[in-house]
Amino acid sequence: MIRFLADENFHNDVLRGVRLIVPDVDIIRVQDTEIAEADDPTVLEWAAQEERILLTHDVQTMIDYAYQRIATGLPVPGVFIVKTSLPIGLVIDELVLVIEASDTSDWANKVIYLPVR
Numbered sequence: 001m002i003r004f005l006a007d008e009n010f011h012n013d014v015l016r017g018v019r020l021i022v023p024d025v026d027i028i029r030v031q032d033t034e035i036a037e038a039d040d041p042t043v044l045e046w047a048a049q050e051e052r053i054l055l056t057h058d059v060q061t062m063i064d065y066a067y068q069r070i071a072t073g074l075p076v077p078g079v080f081i082v083k084t085s086l087p088i089g090l091v092i093d094e095l096v097l098v099i100e101a102s103d104t105s106d107w108a109n110k111v112i113y114l115p116v117r
Contacts, residue, residue, distance in 0.1 A: 003052045003104065005052035007043065018096060053107055056080070
C-alpha cells in the first residue's frame with residue numbers, strides 16, 4: 001500500500017477526506033514526527049528513508065530540492081504538488097484514485113502535480 005508524508009503546510013481537510021474514503025490509508029503529518037519544523041531537504045530525506053510519497057503545497061522550494069535529489073541520484077519516493085487553489089474534493093478524489101490504482105513504485109523519483117490527468 002502507498003504510504004504518504006504530508007508536509008506541515010498540507011491541508012488537513014484533504015487528509016480527513018481521504019481517511020473517510022480509505023480508512024486504512026497510511027498518511028502521517030510532518031508535525032507528528034521527529035522532523036517537525038525541519039527544512040525541505042530534511043523532509044525529503046526522511047520521506048525517502050521511510051519510503052513515503054510527500055504531499056505538499058510548497059511550489060516555491062520543495063520542487064527544486066526534490067529535483068536536486070533526483071539529479072544527484074538520491075532516492076525520492078515521489079512528490080505530489082497540490083496547488084492550494086484546487087477544490088478540496090478534487091484533491092481527495094485524486095489521492096483516492098492514486099491509492100486505489102497504483103503503487104509506490106509508480107511514483108519513484110517523480111514530481112507530480114495533482115490532478116494527475
